[in-house]
Amino acid sequence: MDYRTVLTTCPYCGSGCGMYLPVLNGKLGEPIPAKTHPLSQGRLCIKGWSAHEHVASHDRLTKPLVKTGSGFKETTWDEALDLVVTRLLELRDRHGPDSLAFLVSAKCTNEENYLQQKLARAVFGTNNVDHCARL
Amino acid sequence: MKVSKEVRDIAEEILRQGQVGGVLGLSSEHGHVGPHLFSSTDDLGTLVLEPRYMLAKVCRMILADFPGERLGVVARGCDERALIEMAKLGQVDLSRLDLIGVACSEAQARECACPHPYPRRIDVGEPVQGVAFADTECAQQASEQDLVARQAFWTHAFSRCIKCYGCRNVCPVCICAECSLEDASWVARGKISPEISFHLIRAFHVADKCVGCGACDAACPVDIPLTRLYAQMREKMKEMFGYEIGLDVTNKSPLTTTLEEAPLHGL
Incomplete structure (x- = not known):
């Protein structure tokens, strides 16, 4: 008999509501709002309640796609990241660091957002950092 | 402890x-x-x-x-x-x-x-x-407020609904694979707050099953006192059919039996 609940944070916005994700026999189930969470106190919005649905969705992208002249092509993470690094460096060298901007996200953790702005400022030399929650 | x-x-x-x-x-x-x-x-x-x-x-x-x-x-x-x-x-x-x-x-x-x-x-x-039901807020409201005041109370409560479906999701007796509340012919898509019928559909669907656990109240992000509504339905089930929810597995709901199986005397 295999049933586990994993305490986590809703990935959808910056509020950070607390939820348990149940795993029954290896399958992910509907979130259970965490009653002890100081912010959400056992409540979720419809996005939180649906947070598990994309995991097994047929529409989910499971490999990185690179945009080419003839549409999107599947590639590996190594190739995709190499391409991103090469192009970012090219743009910086040709047009200067402020030709670049870095968008961070409410769906990432505080720490991930910190690393992203560090990359922008310390590695590429630009303060162009913005966030999807700047509505 | x-x-x-x-x-x-x-x-x-x-x-x-x-x-x-x-x-x-x-x-x-x-x-x-x-x-x-x-x-x-x-x-x-x-x-x-x-x-x-x-x-x-x-x-x-x-x-x-x-x-x-x-x-x-x-x-x-x-x-x-x-x-x-x-x-x-x-x-x-x-x-x-x-x-x-x-x-x-x-x-x-x-x-x-x-x-x-x-x-x-x-x-x-x-x-x-x-x-006892008579000692609940629900019964007090019914005896102290007239229909207009109660309607105003519930209209205001339902107007807060953000249609998160939390009440349905946590409900232990909401078990339909296909839910009427997701059927566009009953509930308009993309409209918040939903029509009052959203809440009445749910109230009717759990009328003969709601065990009063309070999970819906606890999950509601906008504090709609749903158990107060369902308690009234439960009390009506008791008054009209002498039916008590959740006590005896052999006692089937009068709403799922036919009149031949369970005639309604005096109605």
Whole structure:
């Protein structure tokens, strides 16, 4: 008999509501709002309640796609990241660091957002950092 | 706490006997409490009883996925009533469950306005008197306010609804694979707040099943007192049909029987 609940944070916005994700026999189930969470106190919005649905969705992208002249092509993470690094460096060298901007996200953790702005400022030399929650 | 210790001891005994695949209860880890399947006696140190979660729904899912196995479950009165209602609908086989019956305290019973704050067999805790419908806020509102005032109250409450579907999602007796509340012919897509009919559809659908566990109230982000609404439906079921929800698995809902099977005398 295999049933586990994993305490986590809703990935959808910056509020950070607390939820348990149940795993029954290896399958992910509907979130259970965490009653002890100081912010959400056992409540979720419809996005939180649906947070598990994309995991097994047929529409989910499971490999990185690179945009080419003839549409999107599947590639590996190594190739995709190499391409991103090469192009970012090219743009910086040709047009200067402020030709670049870095968008961070409410769906990432505080720490991930910190690393992203560090990359922008310390590695590429630009303060162009913005966030999807700047509505 | 003494009560948690008693539950742990019983769970340990059940696990040692080896007849169940696990005992479903609540576990406190990382400062948070959530549902947990205790499959070995080693984890039982984290077993707690509060804050209360509706475990009957989790129970149904586990039983469905492990058809050959038995399951232990820490059950309060509302969990047991929900399991009985699910059994009536063929969703749960009660003979595969070992319930550890926990009686709620007087404060807990008052908080939920619970008419039956204990399961049929109490293993831990002392039974306290249930709250009579006449003593609930719901009954007080019905006697103190006229129709216009009550309509204004509910219109205002429903206007806050953000259609998160949390009330339906947490509900142990909401078990339809296809829900009317997601059917565009009943509920307009993309409209917030929804029409009052959204709440009335739900009230009618749970009228003969709502066990008054209060999970919907607790999950509502905008504090709509749904159990107050459903308590009135439950009281009507009792008045009109003499039907009490969740007490007897052989007592089928009058709403699913025909008039020939159960004639309505005097109506």
